[in-house]
Amino acid sequence: MLKIYHSQGARSLRVLWLCEEMGVPYETAEASFFKPSEEFSVINPLRTVPAMQDGDVRMIESVAMMLYIMAKYGPTDLEVKPSEPGYSDYLQYLIFGEAGLAAYGNPLVATRFLAPAEQKQNFTADYLKGAILKRLEFVGERLGGKPYVAANRFTAADISIAYIATGAKFAGIEDEIPATVKAYVANLQQRPAFQRAAAVK
Ligand SMILES: N[C@@H](CCC(=O)N[C@@H](CS)C(=O)NCC(=O)O)C(=O)O
Structure with missing residues (x-):
């Protein structure tokens, strides 16, 4: 197992x-x-x-x-096949969820919790926060009110992207997530499978 x-x-x-x-x-x-x-x-x-x-x-x-x-x-069906429309979006957002979003959060979280008080507000932390929020704006625009980022159905790319809502809490930027992305994630988090996973200690 x-x-x-x-x-x-x-x-x-x-x-x-x-x-x-x-x-x-x-x-x-x-x-x-x-x-x-x-x-x-x-x-x-x-x-x-x-x-x-x-x-x-x-x-x-x-x-x-x-x-x-x-x-x-x-x-x-969480995977999109190369022969399906939306395959390139699927690949892009599956990777983007980590490389384009969550990865920027690690140094921000470390700065928030581990940096000495006089180093908590610095250029790099502000840059990282701006980078994440700019990329979330991009995702929101790309969604344009649609419920999924690729192939007009729920896929692993949505799981990858939606993690940023959880990561943003640790980074202290959850209140700044664009409304479009908040609504997108809130809808995904209604899924029973998400709720079972989120409840695992
Ligand atoms: N790219 C890795 C990142 C893993 C990662 O950084 N996880 C965080 C927790 S969500 C962590 O362990 N942070 C502690 C550290 O960076 O030392 C993945 O997607 O699995």
């Missing part, structure tokens, strides 16, 4: 949500980057969350885990 090293509110949420949508069984193990267990440190020496073990397979990138699970435990 898939073992997902998870911490509530971390990017492991993407992987749990995907598994819940697909009906793929999984178990979780606690993954704390502040107090990592020995087991977690062995699975992921970087101690970033999530990590995943599937037999001999070990992975430490949430979007790559999603691609792996869909390919290995699918087929699933």
Whole structure:
């Protein structure tokens, strides 16, 4: 069975949500980057969350885990095939959710919680915040009121993008998320699979 090293509110949420949508069984193990267990440190020496073990397979990138699970435990409509309209959007937003959005949040979160008081407000933190909000405006414009970012249906790309709403809380910018994106995420979060995944401690 898939073992997902998870911490509530971390990017492991993407992987749990995907598994819940697909009906793929999984178990979780606690993954704390502040107090990592020995087991977690062995699975992921970087101690970033999530990590995943599937037999001999070990992975430490949430979007790559999603691609792996869909390919290995699918087929699933959460994936868009190259022959379908919307394939390029699907690929773009699946990757953009991490590389274009959430990745900018890590140094912002670290600055907020770990930086000395006199370094909490600095050029870099302001730049990162601006970069995330600018990219969220872009997503909102791209959505144009539609409920999904690609292929006119719910896909893994939506799971990837929607994580930013959770990450934004840690970054202290949740109130600044554009209304269009807030509405998009709120709609996705109504899904029972999201609610089951978000409830996992
Ligand atoms: N690109 C990685 C990022 C993983 C990541 O940075 N996770 C955060 C928690 S959501 C973390 O572990 N931060 C602690 C750190 O960067 O040391 C992924 O998508 O899995």
